[in-house]
Amino acid sequence: MIEVQNVSKSFNGTQILKNVSTVFEEGKVNCIIGRSGSGKTVLMKSIVGLHEVDEGKILFHGRNYTDMKDKQRKEIRKEIGMVFQSGALFDSETLEDNVMFPLRMFSDMSEEECRERANFCLKRVEVINKNKLFPAEISGGMQKRVAIARAIALKPKYLLCDEPNSGLDPITSIVIDELLHGIVKEYNITAIVNTHDMNSVMEIADKIIFIYQGQKWWEGSKEEIWSTDNKELNDLIFASPLTKKIKQYI
Amino acid sequence: MQNYFRMKFFYHLGRYVLLMKKAIGRPDGKKMFLRNIGKEIVAVGYESVGIVALISFFMGGVMAMQFAINMENPILPQYLVGLGTRDVVILEFSSLVIALILAGKVGSNIASEIGTMRITQQIDALDIMGVNSANYLILPKVLAGAVCFPVLCCLSIITGIAGGWIIGDVTGLVPSGQFVLGLTFLFQPFYVVFTNIKMFLFGILITSISSYYGYYVKGGSLQVGHASTTAVVVSSVVVLLFDLVLTTIL
Ligand SMILES: Nc1ncnc2c1ncn2[C@@H]1O[C@H](COP(=O)(O)OP(=O)(O)OP(=O)(O)O)[C@@H](O)[C@H]1O
Ligand SMILES: [Mg+2]
Numbered sequence: 001m002i003e004v005q006n007v008s009k010s011f012n013g014t015q016i017l018k019n020v021s022t023v024f025e026e027g028k029v030n031c032i033i034g035r036s037g038s039g040k041t042v043l044m045k046s047i048v049g050l051h052e053v054d055e056g057k058i059l060f061h062g063r064n065y066t067d068m069k070d071k072q073r074k075e076i077r078k079e080i081g082m083v084f085q086s087g088a089l090f091d092s093e094t095l096e097d098n099v100m101f102p103l104r105m106f107s108d109m110s111e112e113e114c115r116e117r118a119n120f121c122l123k124r125v126e127v128i129n130k131n132k133l134f135p136a137e138i139s140g141g142m143q144k145r146v147a148i149a150r151a152i153a154l155k156p157k158y159l160l161c162d163e164p165n166s167g168l169d170p171i172t173s174i175v176i177d178e179l180l181h182g183i184v185k186e187y188n189i190t191a192i193v194n195t196h197d198m199n200s201v202m203e204i205a206d207k208i209i210f211i212y213q214g215q216k217w218w219e220g221s222k223e224e225i226w227s228t229d230n231k232e233l234n235d236l237i238f239a240s241p242l243t244k245k246i247k248q249y250i
Numbered sequence: 251m252q253n254y255f256r257m258k259f260f261y262h263l264g265r266y267v268l269l270m271k272k273a274i275g276r277p278d279g280k281k282m283f284l285r286n287i288g289k290e291i292v293a294v295g296y297e298s299v300g301i302v303a304l305i306s307f308f309m310g311g312v313m314a315m316q317f318a319i320n321m322e323n324p325i326l327p328q329y330l331v332g333l334g335t336r337d338v339v340i341l342e343f344s345s346l347v348i349a350l351i352l353a354g355k356v357g358s359n360i361a362s363e364i365g366t367m368r369i370t371q372q373i374d375a376l377d378i379m380g381v382n383s384a385n386y387l388i389l390p391k392v393l394a395g396a397v398c399f400p401v402l403c404c405l406s407i408i409t410g411i412a413g414g415w416i417i418g419d420v421t422g423l424v425p426s427g428q429f430v431l432g433l434t435f436l437f438q439p440f441y442v443v444f445t446n447i448k449m450f451l452f453g454i455l456i457t458s459i460s461s462y463y464g465y466y467v468k469g470g471s472l473q474v475g476h477a478s479t480t481a482v483v484v485s486s487v488v489v490l491l492f493d494l495v496l497t498t499i500l
């Protein structure tokens with residue numbers, strides 16, 4: 001469980017996050033939705049401490065992460081898996097070495113066991129027979145999947161994914177969604193997923209948080225989202241002709 | 251104006267010292283650390299062998315020729331050419347000049363490598379995993395610099411003197427016997443120790459300063475290029491200053 005309490009964050013005098021509070025529950029996929037530039041990535045980076053918040057607190061299972069020293073944070077960070085919007089794979093390492101990286105760093109597994117685990121994770125994300133390639137040699141969607149494999153290698157308690165399926169075709173996108181949903185349920189992970197893909201939200205979200213201009217504008221379940229009368233949220237989910245059509249039938 | 255520069259100087263110095271403090275410490279994952287040191291020794295040391303040997307050989311040769319040609323006074327014995335070449339190569343050429351060349355080669359390499367990792371969020375990814383990114387990226391480079399620079403210095407002394415000897419002999423300007431006599435005449439072994447101490451320091455300075463400029467890159471690939479130029483300029487200036495200071499005190 002991750003609690004966000006009254007978090008605000010500004011850059012050079014421009015306030016990006018305004019007093020955001022919410023709870024991300026354990027064993028659930030929590031989706032953060034919102035338009036491009038609304039502050040989703042900033043919120044996610046503030047949660048993990050890549051941005052220091054100006055005000056407010058972040059708690060990981062009740063542990064006050066915001067006031068911790070680097071040493072204590074490190075222990076929590078080992079429990080976090082994160083997938084960046086850009087993938088952020090290490091370009092100088094092969095895909096296999098990328099996934100083995102956290103295992104070699106922090107587990108006491110032997111080299112063989114690390115490799116086995118890495119292969120298992122790569123299979124899990126359906127990247128097969130590409131172990132010895134470098135990140136620059138595979139497609140963008142594949143890089144995302146390898147990034148997910150790296151994030152789950154150490155069986156994290158918390159998994160944060162920044163737009164895991166942007167830039168993927170609809171079929172691969174569903175594969176990723178199912179994968180995320182599967183691992184979250186299997187290992188009882190607290191997952192936070194940033195996305196503006198409504199298909200994927202409807203597929204996997206247990207809880208939805210809507211960010212509008214840096215504020216938490218709405219939160220609820222995917223059943224509730226259809227019947228909300230929140231204007232900005234409606235504008236977002238019924239932006240495309242397809243969803244507009246669907247709306248007529250519900 | 252003066253104040254501005256003074257402020258900037260202390261800002262960079264302070265941040266540099268803090269970064270180095272973060273970089274020094276017990277690394278996570280012994281295996282990975284050893285692997286990285288090996289990698290860096292190849293990148294910093296092994297890959298510089300060619301250029302150091304080539305430049306030293308020819309500079310040694312040219313130096314011997316210049317000494318021989320400019321010493322037209324028949325009172326001066328020919329072995330002075332050997333002595334002069336030896337002292338110049340050992341005292342300044344093998345350390346200062348080679349360090350400046352390596353600042354260009356190794357420094358720009360390190361700054362752009364770390365800078366690219368910064369802008370593609372690979373350093374963020376390391377931090378999120380709970381890895382001390384400064385320690386992981388910078389320490390192996392600095393250690394490799396500290397080890398490899400003195401070795402390259404010895405290589406430069408040997409090839410530089412060999413260059414003077416061989417080219418002096420081939421061109422017929424200095425007879426081989428006279429050159430060797432000069433080499434051993436009033437030889438002070440401390441000079442070799444001194445120059446190696448300098449190179450050891452230069453190795454640490456160049457690798458750490460370049461790492462510093464790479465680590466704090468903000469922006470995109472343009473800024474990476476800029477950081478790598480700054481790294482070369484600043485480390486060259488610092489090397490020159492330290493050379494002056496060390497020569498005065500030792
Ligand atoms: N490091 C930073 N420095 C200054 N401003 C920033 C920084 N990071 C983000 N911003 C600003 O914060 C705002 C929100 O950015 P953010 O990346 O969170 O958007 P987002 O919701 O993730 O959008 P997208 O869906 O396109 O990824 C933007 O206006 C951006 O300019
Ligand atoms: Mg984003």
